[in-house]
Amino acid sequence: MDNSVSSQNSLVSVHNLSFSRGNKKIFDDISLEFERGKITAIMGPSGTGKTTLLKLIGGQLFPSQGSVTVDGQNVHRLRRSELYNLRKRMGMLFQSGALLTDMNVYDNVAFPLREHTHLPESMIRTLVLMKLQAVGLRGARNMMPNELSGGMARRIALARAIALDPMMIMYDEPFTGQDPISMGALVHLIKSLNNTLGLTSIIVSHDVHETAAIADYIYVLSEGKIIGEGTPKEIQQSKSEWVQQFMTGAADGPVHFHYPATDYVDDLLLSKKRSGRVSKRYGQL
Amino acid sequence: MMQLLQYLGRTTRASFTKLGRGTFFLLHTLAGLGSILPRPRLILNQMYSVGVLSFLIITISGLFVGMVLGLQGYYILSDFGAEETLGVMVAASLVRELGPVVTALLFAGRAGSALTAEIGLMKATEQLSGMEMMAVDPIKRIISPRFLAGFLSMPLLAALFSMIGILGGLMVGVGLLGVDEGAYWSQMQASMDFHDDIVNGVIKSIVFGFVATWIALFEGYDTIPTSEGVSRATTRTVVNSAFSILGLDFILTALMFGDN
């Protein structure tokens, strides 16, 4: 992997990162670069720890090895107050939106402004309406989060994430579970926000087509390793069987349809003996 | 046998680490109070959900407990021809024990479980995580105001409970059973001591409020972020609060009223 080429211009760099949860190794010595002003996508099947990677970049989790540098600062070496200052310049869009359920849309978008600035309420109002206008939901300002559809909640959360004019935004599965129209709206939003605000975007996703349509660079992760990287075009023409399987969505291939298990026939024959033992153990409980 | 020992060891270790986490959590919460105090709006909003919403259950329970005390006390005392001391009995049992303890148990059931569920769900829906990524400390912003609100509300609720209870006892004793009203009050005033009874009762309610709120918030914050986890945490809040309140009540009573 050749990191040195882009490292000059990268906002976020991940170096030789390892992370494990319990005995399971989630990342095994991976390195990634995220260039300024570009949209970089991390793709891979569910359960490969893509969200974990975002939390590592945001400093919510600590790696067992390696480092994460954001805008020249090593995230995991910072003191708490410094980390918080850095986070003010990092937006994150959670899969669920993570809107605060006891406030309406307006107050949710105003929340970071009220927490971090001492702006007068009239200025906050102007800013909030601008952000809501940018995501096209200015009319929904008085709704409560539970009245919003999933797509709307995500757009509100996006408005909140850009409230403090961050330098970068991390999107956690922005397209999952969206109908085609709100999916289209989100794709359009991410692209246009990135261009107009000069943001750096990191998208974690397994929606191949939408992501490929807007990403400038793609990393494909599987089982804790990077198994492919490049521009969307390069990825689509990749020689790797695995990447091909992921991009085309074939049921079987290098990634097997079955979760690793003992031989099927053996298992079935065993089951008679074992079921007796199992029920005995439950009996004890 | 080995399994039993292993289980015992595991449980002990787990409860110690939990206690440790709980203590750090408490310290963090207390440290957050400083940044919360200049923002009374946050505390007011929580006083509403913790205090005002518990108001009804506390006053109604207080009334009934007081009425029952009036009734039972009257039958017991009249056997000794000492009905006049009904006021003392009702007031002493309410102010010293039932007021703080029953209020704290109801508080844990009403406000505590609600707090746990709220915080747990905020965790499960990534609201706490989201807040952290917005560079807002969720313990300071979410936990500390709730803690202060619970801590302030409990003594007020307990005092209300005792007051309503004493009036309930008056209603039954004087209104229904014909104890002299003057005797009800004057006997009570003669034997209830401001420091020994009232202040100690208030101290109890403050301690219970502290512990019940702490447990509720910590269980919420420590929840496994799934719907099952939240439901379990809510149950644990009620059970652990009840144990802690009753256990502490014994210790406090022994310390406060021991030398009489």
Next chain:
Amino acid sequence: MQHTSTQDTLVGLFVASGIVGLLFLALQVSNLSSFIKEDTYTVTARFENSGGLKVKSAVSAAGVKIGQVSAINFDPTTYESVVEMHINAKYTTIPDDTSASIFTAGLLGEQYVNLVPGGSEDYLKNGSAIEITQSAIILEKVIGQFLFKSAEEKAETKK
């Protein structure tokens, strides 16, 4: 956050009623009010036995509470109990030949000091002593005497 102003009002009401509760406990339930409000003057009385009398027991005259016991001490020279009482300052016309006795309210009730005014023209002042006293009736003693007496009578009738 909606309906903020109604919420504020309710919180205000809640806090106010809680404070009323605390004041009620302090002033109406305990005897704190009797401490704070009024001025008092101190008189003493010596009893052979002050029985179950306690500090803060009531001092009353004609069944009305006019003060409370402030201290009970043992006098090692006369072997008597010295009871110090605070009498409400508004009762300035209690004769100095008033007698004090220790009564029990009801069979099992609290003990209190009962003052029966005499006929003197001079009144009790701060620091004066009540000369005529009658000790507490010790229930055990009375019952003991009664049993002893009836046993004696029985013994006599048997003879």
